[in-house]
Amino acid sequence: MISKVLIANRGEIALRIIAACREAGLATVAVHSEADRNSLHVRLADEAVCIGPPYANASYLNITAVISAAEITGADAIHPGYGFLAENAHFAEVVGECGMTWIGPPPEAIRLMGDKATARRTVAARGVPVLPGSQEPLTSREEAVKLATEIGFPVILKASAGGGGKGMRVARDARELRHAFDTARHEAERAFGVADVYLEKYLTAPRHIEVQVIADTRGKVVALGERECSIQRRHQKLIEEAPSPVVDETLRTAMCEAATAAAAAVGYASAGTVEFLYEDGHFYFMEMNTRIQVEHPVTEAVTGVDLVLEQLRVAAGNPLSLRRRPRIQGHAIEFRVNAEDPESFAPSPGEITELALPGGPGVRVDTHIYRGYRVPPYYDSLLAKLIVHGRDRAEAITRGRRALSMFLVEGVKTSIPLHLRIVDDPDFQAGRLSTQFMERFLKPS
Numbered sequence: 527m528i529s530k531v532l533i534a535n536r537g538e539i540a541l542r543i544i545a546a547c548r549e550a551g552l553a554t555v556a557v558h559s560e561a562d563r564n565s566l567h568v569r570l571a572d573e574a575v576c577i578g579p580p581y582a583n584a585s586y587l588n589i590t591a592v593i594s595a596a597e598i599t600g601a602d603a604i605h606p607g608y609g610f611l612a613e614n615a616h617f618a619e620v621v622g623e624c625g626m627t628w629i630g631p632p633p634e635a636i637r638l639m640g641d642k643a644t645a646r647r648t649v650a651a652r653g654v655p656v657l658p659g660s661q662e663p664l665t666s667r668e669e670a671v672k673l674a675t676e677i678g679f680p681v682i683l684k685a686s687a688g689g690g691g692k693g694m695r696v697a698r699d700a701r702e703l704r705h706a707f708d709t710a711r712h713e714a715e716r717a718f719g720v721a722d723v724y725l726e727k728y729l730t731a732p733r734h735i736e737v738q739v740i741a742d743t744r745g746k747v748v749a750l751g752e753r754e755c756s757i758q759r760r761h762q763k764l765i766e767e768a769p770s771p772v773v774d775e776t777l778r779t780a781m782c783e784a785a786t787a788a789a790a791a792v793g794y795a796s797a798g799t800v801e802f803l804y805e806d807g808h809f810y811f812m813e814m815n816t817r818i819q820v821e822h823p824v825t826e827a828v829t830g831v832d833l834v835l836e837q838l839r840v841a842a843g844n845p846l847s848l849r850r851r852p853r854i855q856g857h858a859i860e861f862r863v864n865a866e867d868p869e870s871f872a873p874s875p876g877e878i879t880e881l882a883l884p885g886g887p888g889v890r891v892d893t894h895i896y897r898g899y900r901v902p903p904y905y906d907s908l909l910a911k912l913i914v915h916g917r918d919r920a921e922a923i924t925r926g927r928r929a930l931s932m933f934l935v936e937g938v939k940t941s942i943p944l945h946l947r948i949v950d951d952p953d954f955q956a957g958r959l960s961t962q963f964m965e966r967f968l969k970p971s
């Protein structure tokens with residue numbers, strides 16, 4: 527049983543978790559840095575504890591401070607949200623050792639999926655398709671060249687411990703690969719403390735399609751269909767939608783079965799996402815994110831399932847509220863509203879001097895901002911998520927355009943003008959998407 531949940535996060539996701547806890551009748555504890563004193567999650571939680579200075583290393587990533595806050599307030603469970611400590615297996619273990627419930631997957635599942643080379647090997651052994659590539663981290667440049675010649679260029683080097691696009695390098699020939707091998711290892715070492723890299727076939731214009739899963743602690747895993755997240759810039763997702771315009775029921779079933787098998791392979795529980803690359807009718811496992819994701823609301827919109835509420839249920843040892851894959855209803859699109867210049871993408875912190883949020887049929891806004899709120903420069907730039915839902919993709923796009931045009935933020939620059947341009951793009955409207963979409967879109971014509 528759980529009665530009081532500490533939320534080890536900030537911003538919109540902290541509010542999202544407070545909302546689910548309140549519906550479940552659970553008390554909430556917010557933690558915050560000195561820079562977040564005036565944040566909405568601090569005001570709306572039942573209790574709040576300051577855990578340190580602005581920089582995340584000293585506050586939101588400070589395990590001792592977070593655990594102390596839980597002990598002082600008598601919280602019996604911790605929800606990590608996304609980012610920060612969400613995929614830290616050590617933290618998940620410490621929470622358990624302190625006698626509290628971790629609202630997330632077992633630490634061992636986080637660890638197995640956190641090492642990408644291991645994850646690839648583990649799911650491939652269960653019959654989940656992966657791109658041709660190395661089974662183990664590469665030991666030398668010449669081994670890399672030999673393997674790449676066998677599977678054919680281009681190839682991509684990735685850090686085993688990777689994330690956030692760091693340590694990834696594409697190579698088109700042997701010469702590029704020799705050079706990329708050293709830079710990728712160096713970058714991986716610096717970013718993650720582990721130099722290990724592996725290699726796989728590089729697809730030139732794939733789609734990023736991921737499957738949401740939720741599992742209970744009794745071995746039941748349910749897939750909730752896919753999300754297409756091909757619209758990204760520098761591996762950061764900008765727009766996500768469900769369902770994918772290219773996935774039919776046959777492909778959906780195959781992808782959901784692969785995702786379920788990947789989750790089962792590591793004894794998964796809680797919410798998770800299995801990411802695939804898709805090209806020409808085929809899909810390949812990329813990685814599993816062992817947490818709730820930013821884009822989870824599009825799946826909630828088309829399935830009617832509250833994913834955070836399900837996380838709370840299964841963490842308390844209860845079975846899932848659903849037994850099988852829900853039917854997909856209509857189409858949902860999420861636009862990430864970031865505090866950044868829509869042209870240069872430079873961060874734009876500062877005070878929100880005016881704010882009007884869109885509403886009406888099929889519109890959901892997940893946000894922590896309010897008029898007078900100061901966007902601090904220390905954290906990521908996500909201000910709000912606008913999620914629109916329609917009976918079909920065309921209706922969702924129309925609602926998206928309407929809601930974006932009625933979303934007023936003053937004082938900081940936002941990505942809203944960029945989204946308004948994307949919704950009018952003929953390729954976007956036709957669903958002709960790939961991970962190269964933004965590169966083409968931003969190219970001066």
Ligand code: ADP
Binds near residue numbers: 761803
């Ligand atoms: P990270 O965990 O660092 O975000 P991922 O493995 O999830 O790295 O890859 C991030 C993005 O990189 C993908 O969404 C895709 O755009 C691109 N990518 C990764 N692997 C490949 C590949 N084999 N071929 C083409 N693009 C790839």
